[in-house]
Amino acid sequence: MSVSALEHEHPRYTVAYSVGFETRQPASPAVATSAAATSSATSADAAAQVAWEVALVRDSPKTGKVVARLQRGTTVRIGTPKEGWYPVQYGDDFTRAGWVYRGAIGR
Numbered sequence: 001m002s003v004s005a006l007e008h009e010h011p012r013y014t015v016a017y018s019v020g021f022e023t024r025q026p027a028s029p030a031v032a033t034s035a036a037a038t039s040s041a042t043s044a045d046a047a048a049q050v051a052w053e054v055a056l057v058r059d060s061p062k063t064g065k066v067v068a069r070l071q072r073g074t075t076v077r078i079g080t081p082k083e084g085w086y087p088v089q090y091g092d093d094f095t096r097a098g099w100v101y102r103g104a105i106g107r
Contacts, residue, residue: 045089050074051106057098061085067098078105 050070058064061083070076070090077094079087085099 045077045079048076048078048086048105050076050100050104052104055100055104057088057090057096057100058085059098061099064099068096070100076100076105 050072053072055070055074056066057068057070059067062085068090074090077089078100081102084102086102086105087097088100088105089095089097
């Protein structure tokens with residue numbers, strides 16, 4: 001939104017956000033193991049869509065060569081994340097593979 005159409009007394013404004021973090025107690029070992037198994041089972045080969053305008057697909061996480069660009073809304077299959085990157089399968093029969101940064105994938 002532009003403030004030029006509104007009456008205001010200052011030429012510049014600053015927007016600040018406050019973030020809070022919550023500490024949680026770890027679950028009992030039996031519950032934690034079960035939750036981890038469920039989490040990895042549901043994240044492996046799950047379908048998701050690209051949330052960013054354009055997501056870069058790399059041949060390896062972080063610094064790999066860019067092998068494709070996926071438009072917002074493209075459906076991909078994602079595997080278990082590694083260092084903040086999802087292994088993805090994309091394309092017409094999900095036959096192409098690469099890595100996409102986790103922020104680019106809407107879950």
